[in-house]
Amino acid sequence: MSDSVSGCTEQPRSAVTEAEVEALVRGICFKTGPPRTLGVEVEWLVHELRRPQLPVTPERLEAAYAALRTVPLRSALTVEPGGQLELSSPPAASLMECIGTVSADLDAARAVLRRHGLGLVGIGNDPWHSPRRFLRQPRYDAMETYLDRAGPAGRAMMCTSASVQVCLDAGHEEPGPLGHGRRWWLAHQLGAVLVAAFANSPLAGHEPTGWLSTRQLLWMEIGADRAGAPPLDGDPRAAWARHVLDAPVMCVRRDGGPWDVPDGLTFREWTRSRAPRPPTHEDLDYHLTTLFPPVRPRGHLELRMIDAQPGEDGWIVPLAVTAALFDDPEATETAYRAVKPLAERALALPAPHNPLWIDAARSGLADPELQEVALECFAAALEALPRLGATAKVTDAVAAYRDRYVGAGRCPADDLLDELRGTDRTLMHGKDIRS
Secondary structure, three states: OOOOOOOOOOOOOOOOOHHHHHHHHHHHHHHHOOOOOEEEEEEEEEEEOOOOOOOHHHHHHHHHHHHHHOOOOOOEEEEOOOOEEEEOOOEOOOHHHHHHHHHHHHHHHHHHHHHOOOEEOOEEEEEOOOOOOOOOHHHHHHHHHHHHOOOOOOHHHHEEEEEEEEEEOOOOOOOOOHHHHHHHHHHHHHHHHHHHHHEOOEEEEEEEEEOOOOOHHHHHHHHHHOOOOOOOOOOOHHHHHHHHOEEEOOOOOOOOOOOOOOOOOOOHHHOOOOOOOOHHHHHHHHHHHEEEHOOOOEEEEEEEEEEEOOOOOHHHHHHHHHHHHHOOHEEEEEHHHHHHHHHHHHOOOOOOOHHHHHHHHHHHHHHHHHHHHHHHHHHHHHHHHHHHOOOOHHHHHHHHHHHOOHHHHHHHHHHHHHHHHHHOOOOOOOOOOOO
């Protein structure tokens, strides 16, 4: 949700036509080649260090972030609308490089926050507090106005949600296990398994919502035009270009004063009507940042469906599993075969608005078929991780997660529910798994 743009053109203020938009989107959103780099974006709720149920005042958050901005980090530091902290790694040449960079930055960030009596909490949706805006900027004012038209889910997504987003190279131009078409399809089918295996947001307002990933429920409730994927029955570039053109414009920016929030104006219609002013290349860049599908093509593939994880290092497990299943050819082929039967449950409907994704978010690995596929995928990932250079501690952490959760048909959300019911099992507190 960060306010960075894709930088698709060299003439940002020149007007664009419908044909130009389609050509630009096709050209910039799938940059193909051998998978060589990896990235991760980790979001965290920021709360009182010892009693996270207590709210943090905006003044304390602002002071903590001012101090954080003085710390040299390799990852990009951004703040989400509700005050959540996000670190976005630079592209890394290996899994361990990515883990090392982000781990060091998180250590530095936690040290600063501790001095302010604050800490980072890895949960997909804040179980204690109602949505409250921290950032007051025209972008988020317009976003709130737009999302409010569909109900309260938008404000919760903006202010109380957190995730682990894994960024992968788009893949080869040619067909095959690492081809961009296969990776695009796999991301949308395997994405449901990742939702189920790492669900960690069963609560809102101190109460169970009936969903193990309430965060995923919020994205579904926002709507398919803003937070849905395009159909998978054609060329990924063409499908995404159509989706971008047919998605509603969230806002028309102004240099001064509040931004316009049109109702139902698609980008395609904007290029044709050229009202309230002609859309520019810069407007297209910005429009792309306001689309939140579960898999977002930004030159690379951004997998956005994984809830924030418990423990200081819990984020490493979904990163390692996802990297193994996409970047190791043997593991990729195993994952592809494992998820093919699941695709039938999607009924050819785009994610996340289909029965497969809904079952994953509601039931997690209590769904027998999702658990079976998750076990196959974790086994493939564990075999692949040494080939990707993962250390024994990282591989052991993935194995421990498999044994604790996947093998038992559970996910971290079940721990939160056990704790609420007074049947708390031993929680995974995130021992150091970096070296």
